[in-house]
Amino acid sequence: MKTYRSKQRINVSAAAAMSANQTRRQLFQRAGMGLGGFALTSLFQSEQNAAFGQEKIGSAVGTHHPARAKSVIYIHMVGAPSHLDLFDYKPVLQERSGQLCPDEFFNGKQLAFIREQPKLFGTPTDQAFQFQRCGESGAQISNLMPNLQTVADELCFIKTLHTDQFNHAPAQMCLLSGFERFGRPSIGSWVSYGIGSKNKNLPDFVTLITGQVLGAGNSAWGSGFLPTVHQGIEFRSQGDPVLFLSNPEGMRPSDRRKVVDAVKDLNALRLDDVGDPEISTRISQYEMAYRMQTSVPELMNIDNETADVHQMYGTEPGKTSFANNCLLARRLVERGVRFVQLFDQGWDHHGNIENRLAAKTKEVDQPIAALIKDLKQRGMLDDTLVVWAAEFGRTPMAQASNGGGTPTKVGRDHHKEAFTIWMAGGGTKRGHTHGATDELGYGIVENGVHIHDLNATILHLLGIDHQRLTFRYQGRQFRLTDVHGNVVNDIIS
Template sequence: MFHDPASLSRRAFLNRSTVGIGSLALTQRLMAESSGSDRWTGAVEPHFAPKAKRVIFLCMAGGPSHLETFDHKPKLAEMDGQPMPESFTKGQPIAQLQNKELKCLGPQHQFQRFGKSGQMISDQFPHIGKVADDIAIVRSMTTMQINHDPAHTFMNCGTQISGRPCMGSWIQYGLGSESEDLPGFVVLTSVGGGQSQPIATRQWHSGFLPSRFQGVQFHSTGDPVLYVGNPNGVNRDDQQQVVNAVNALNRKRNELVDDPEIATKITQYEMAFRMQASVPELTDLSGESQQVLDMYGAKPGDGSFASNCLLARRLAERGVRFIHLYHRGWDHHGNVKGGVETTAKLVDQGTWALIEDLKQRDMLKDTLIVWGGEFGRTPMAQGTGRDHHIKGFSIFMAGGGIKGGTSYGETDELGYNAVIDKVSV
């Protein structure tokens, strides 16, 4: 039996519930939520102790080419410039190459083996290569959406239909937050590298779950979180009085109507007040050693992917459950060789440093890291670039119980179709 959390009130839940003790336990959690006084600790208790306590999703927005990153295809190199066999493409969904002459474009970068496991990785990722034995590469990903925004929605929500909760919201709803002073779901977007592709805020929306479970975007430059600071002339004590007064009114109103969104507003006001102290402490990197800054290649305040990877580690240390870091700039319809070279340099060191830093702090074992985009790129040329591709692409994962130094699944000899152990988004 499925219950829409957004439609539940305490009384309605108790009146409708027929599934016994388990429902009563959940009701107590929902009642605590409605009071606005307690940190959300999750909807259910897991049957088994989870190996991952938190997730860091390093989203390579734009669709990185698997053929220049993690899927080595010597046969495609042999067929460079030759017509793409029709047996691969006939009747297949193609984006901007529809009704055009299709020719193979060989891999634009060399691959080499890394680590004791001998993982085949592009030479554009020398730093990630150093943790080859810690990552598991999935080379058989598929998706159903060939354009960016719906593909992100499908990746984040499991459907292309807008209005469903994203995975960060579900994870926070199910497992709760470990932080009293920061949101359980934080979104970061890095700058640099000619990134122009927009990322819609609905990608971190809570859908039909209460809005307290949606992601909170931290900005890379300027104020990290908008509208959290006190207005000019208002000190912290004055602001506390305002928050207390507003929440007192909200609680009186909630006693009458028992609305989950009013309870959400109460917790949001309280969280925003606490964030006035916690966010400056979080973003102040003066306590980080120069060795750590150099490890990431981070320059505090520059909004780069490297700096955001360091911030992601600090968020994880403080109990944030789901951290979604977007790095745009992978949409290489032209000049895929130069584009991958440029973008890889922006993300390679920070990705390695995050994995290595978490490992050194004994946090990698219970932090799941996911690295990948919304789809891949075609083996066929689009000028000097590659078009969108949904039939086969690569991601990798690390930590959180993942077996490192392994690969899963394969695409065909040209990197077009996932043919062994397909994994659907």
């Protein structure tokens, strides 16, 4: 009787388990798959935690060799200025201006807006656009940038940078993250992940913007799949420098401290429970925000700079300007921030380039030159790398606005084949030019540099091997340069 009841219970349990028309074999198959799912989830979690463990909050992966630069100030001209009218003078282009461009410049090429075979377009003949040989290096710089001409011997030009993309958003992403689509970490985030900051009261990576970053938007300083502690923090020129940084009305600092501690305790419990690295990021960011309540207002107050400094930069305290951002960039790296990115909007000159380029260069020429002089005077230029770049260059062919083609109405289309950027300090050669384009400024004839090579070189100057700075995500190791990139040793002093 006892045995019968035991078997009856087993049969009843089995019948209940198979009540949804399952056989015993199906039951164990499905249970096995469920257990396998738990195991797979556990493995993924372990992988994520292991990757996160490489860069515990407050520490860094570290350098791979002695660094030449400690910090980077990366100036990005959003929209892409015409390098041909600023840094890459072409007398033959001047002579042939107005002639139809060669067939090979147009047939089968990717151009953003030009649809009919265009004419070549030399630099405008106005005195403001004339080029001068500057300094002992003899670098040719347009009169549009007279202040930059005075620091020519500090600059290292790369005249053969090229990219794979010819529209703004993918080209910006390609330059700044090494990939043309959203979702990858920006170069500043990789640097933050790799070597962190020297000042724990300020972020590793700070972004300063004049205008709007059209195209890539905030993905240009995003952390992608890296922990969000490494994303760029946007500092604003008006109101709270960082949103929600100040205490609400009526809340004392001691009250804020109690709230931060309570949230930290709750997050710590949750972290122990689920092991999500983003919870650690949240804890560290709450602490950072609390410390920034003291450090950031002091940083952003440029009133205490001397009158000579304000005159040199052309700064106006309390106003939003590119000049103010250049001065703030110096103050940030002075305090140990590792990567400062400046964005300036308004360089997309498809038409009326003669007037529009002159207006934009007038806004940025003085503060950029002042930044280089200021860093040098303070003994900071040797270990601060300044980068001036854009997502691509401009064509040597004219793009006529309104279909007219009159001298004051034409502009230049997007050009990915070859364009000029420059760097200063941080271990780069002073007064040096790398690479050369053809006589019309279209293609590369000597020492081409891909954007992956540029990023590999920036990391190298910071003491990072671009092939070894990796993060495991979705089952494989990712890096800024993906499977590409070579260090451009010719530009390193």
